[in-house]
Amino acid sequence: MAAVAAATRWQLLLVLSAAGLGVTLAPQPPNILLLLMDDMGWGDLGVYGEPSRETPNLDQMAAEGMLFPNFYAANPLCSPSRAALLTGRLPIRTGFYTSNGHARNAYTPQEVVGGIPDSEHLLPELLRTAGYASKIVGKWHLGHRPQFHPLKHGFDEWFGSPNCHFGPYDNKARPNIPVYRDWEMVGRYYEEFPINLRTGEANLTQIYVQEALDFIKGQQAARRPFFLYWAVDATHAPVYASRPFLGSSQRGRYGDAVREIDAGIGRVLRLLQDLGVAENTFVFFTSDNGAALISAPKQGLDLTTAAPGHLPGEPSPGVVNLNLRPDSGWSFISTTVSVPQNSSSPTSDGPGREPGGQTCPEGGSNGPFLCGKQTTFEGGMREPAIAWWPGRIPAGQVSHQLGSIMDLFTTSLSVAGLEPPSDRAIDGLDLLPAMLQGRLMDRPIFYYRGNTLMAVTLGQYKAHFWTWTNSWEEFRQGVDFCPGQNISGVTTHTQEEHTKLPLIFHLGRDPGERYPLSVASTEYLDALHRITSVVQQHQETLVPGQPQLNVCNQAVMNWAPPGCEKLGKCLEPPESVPEKCSWPH
Numbered sequence: 001m002a003a004v005a006a007a008t009r010w011q012l013l014l015v016l017s018a019a020g021l022g023v024t025l026a027p028q029p030p031n032i033l034l035l036l037m038d039d040m041g042w043g044d045l046g047v048y049g050e051p052s053r054e055t056p057n058l059d060q061m062a063a064e065g066m067l068f069p070n071f072y073a074a075n076p077l078c079s080p081s082r083a084a085l086l087t088g089r090l091p092i093r094t095g096f097y098t099s100n101g102h103a104r105n106a107y108t109p110q111e112v113v114g115g116i117p118d119s120e121h122l123l124p125e126l127l128r129t130a131g132y133a134s135k136i137v138g139k140w141h142l143g144h145r146p147q148f149h150p151l152k153h154g155f156d157e158w159f160g161s162p163n164c165h166f167g168p169y170d171n172k173a174r175p176n177i178p179v180y181r182d183w184e185m186v187g188r189y190y191e192e193f194p195i196n197l198r199t200g201e202a203n204l205t206q207i208y209v210q211e212a213l214d215f216i217k218g219q220q221a222a223r224r225p226f227f228l229y230w231a232v233d234a235t236h237a238p239v240y241a242s243r244p245f246l247g248s249s250q251r252g253r254y255g256d257a258v259r260e261i262d263a264g265i266g267r268v269l270r271l272l273q274d275l276g277v278a279e280n281t282f283v284f285f286t287s288d289n290g291a292a293l294i295s296a297p298k299q300g301l302d303l304t305t306a307a308p309g310h311l312p313g314e315p316s317p318g319v320v321n322l323n324l325r326p327d328s329g330w331s332f333i334s335t336t337v338s339v340p341q342n343s344s345s346p347t348s349d350g351p352g353r354e355p356g357g358q359t360c361p362e363g364g365s366n367g368p369f370l371c372g373k374q375t376t377f378e379g380g381m382r383e384p385a386i387a388w389w390p391g392r393i394p395a396g397q398v399s400h401q402l403g404s405i406m407d408l409f410t411t412s413l414s415v416a417g418l419e420p421p422s423d424r425a426i427d428g429l430d431l432l433p434a435m436l437q438g439r440l441m442d443r444p445i446f447y448y449r450g451n452t453l454m455a456v457t458l459g460q461y462k463a464h465f466w467t468w469t470n471s472w473e474e475f476r477q478g479v480d481f482c483p484g485q486n487i488s489g490v491t492t493h494t495q496e497e498h499t500k501l502p503l504i505f506h507l508g509r510d511p512g513e514r515y516p517l518s519v520a521s522t523e524y525l526d527a528l529h530r531i532t533s534v535v536q537q538h539q540e541t542l543v544p545g546q547p548q549l550n551v552c553n554q555a556v557m558n559w560a561p562p563g564c565e566k567l568g569k570c571l572e573p574p575e576s577v578p579e580k581c582s583w584p585h
């Protein structure tokens with residue numbers, strides 16, 4: 001395969017250059033460390049202007065590396081975005097979407113039957129051909145059934161879980177989510193791996209940091225190049241932090257989680273420096289989708305989907321409103337929290353349903369951008385992004401390259417001296433020319449919801465072909481993905497089609513997508529002309545994958561994961577009843 005040929009070429013080059021220096025180094029391609037946050041927003045880091053400036057390590061990483069302010073997730077939701085990162089392909093191509101409804105977000109709660117298809121080539125599978133050892137720490141989210149296990153898709157090690165850390169469940173209607181070490185479960189959330197929903201205390205980030213440190217030390221001792229995919233989830237609801245970090249932030253519990261992650265990343269980068277491998281390690285930090293700006297009837301309700309088949313219940317007094325404070329410019333999400341009157345109504349009948357009654361705000365900042373997670377406005381998909389590779393990527397630089405999480409696939413292969421697979425469409429670009437030579441490459445950013453192309457950005461122009469936040473039905477129940485940001489004709493609660501005459505914004509002058517260009521202007525017509533041609537080309541050649549997120553079945557939940565026998569934690573699955581998943585937004 002092309003990848004192998006490229007590896008050979010890289011190794012040959014190294015041998016030649018080592019020979020030229022008169023040394024006999026075993027060829028070792030650079031290590032790759034991808035730090036993927038969960039629901040962290042563009043505006044959450046000090047270096048991006050977050051006013052409380054509580055991310056000294058990430059700010060330092062940016063000062064020593066390169067900032068990408070125009071960097072995008074591949075989807076406004078976890079699973080599709082993560083599938084895109086690891087395959088370099090839009091979720092529409094890999095099947096990480098649903099066709100059950102028009103323009104619906106879908107992901108992998110534990111009743112989903114599908115997952116990452118075997119036919120996809122994941123980054124660790126390809127890196128293995130160049131001798132890399134790969135580990136995933138944290139959330140996988142590409143399917144939890146046996147055939148989707150990360151160790152069947154190229155990873156050598158895993159510590160983490162297949163799904164979000166929602167719960168606790170009663171292990172009767174729904175099992176608690178398992179935590180795996182490699183092939184087998186070693187416990188479940190809320191059991192062996194406690195998360196205290198009342199206090200927000202959980203030790204998981206500390207465990208994930210230690211897993212990263214141990215893996216790096218182990219690979220360095222074995223002189224093997226490594227790929228570490230560090231996918232921590234403390235900033236995803238229900239947000240958590242360990243005791244020393246709880247209460248340490250000016251931003252509430254979400255800020256505590258950010259501070260703990262920031263401190264952990266500082267430890268990891270320091271270890272690379274202490275081991276003397278920083279200059280041979282490519283590190284990239286970003287997030288899987290925008291911050292969740294949610295007001296909801298019950299805080300902590302799984303608004304990733306509100307769960308297949310479960311719409312949020314009646315509005316309750318426990319409403320949490322996360323409002324953009326208009327007088328503070330972009331920079332700060334203020335929170336107004338109405339204290340729940342009834343905190344004693346735990347529910348366990350849907351993914352992510354958790355006891356109500358928390359009063360701490362949860363959720364990050366999308367800076368100047370419109371709306372958040374679940375939407376195809378900028379707040380849903382524009383992400384913080386930092387590249388760090390001392391001695392290679394120049395320090396203190398800002399690249400205005402339009403980047404995508406899918407580029408991490410292609411760029412990582414390039415770092416390893418590999419070519420991307422040539423037998424399929426790859427959407428990720430190699431960003432090394434942008435990072436090492438300061439080049440800018442023209443490329444579109446596509447924003448999908450399900451299999452519907454909602455919007456496209458090309459250069460400074462973004463065209464919306466469809467607008468939708470969520471349904472009136474959900475909105476009237478208190479679910480709002482754009483709280484405090486009602487923009488007439490833009491943040492619509494009915495699905496509005498603009499395919500003939502898209503809404504076009506200039507993101508440089510109007511990052512908040514508030515002022516559509518006049519359709520009569522030359523600027524509009526020029527932008528439309530260029531965007532139309534890119535979209536036509538994209539759609540003419542697009543081959544959608546078989547949708548993976550259409551079918552749900554209570555029987556496939558994490559009742560009896562591998563290893564449950566040893567722990568005495570196997571549960572009896574219910575009768576198998578495949579159903580069409582219901583994705584409400």
Ligand SMILES: [Ca+2]
Binds near residue numbers: 039236289
């Ligand atoms: Ca996420």
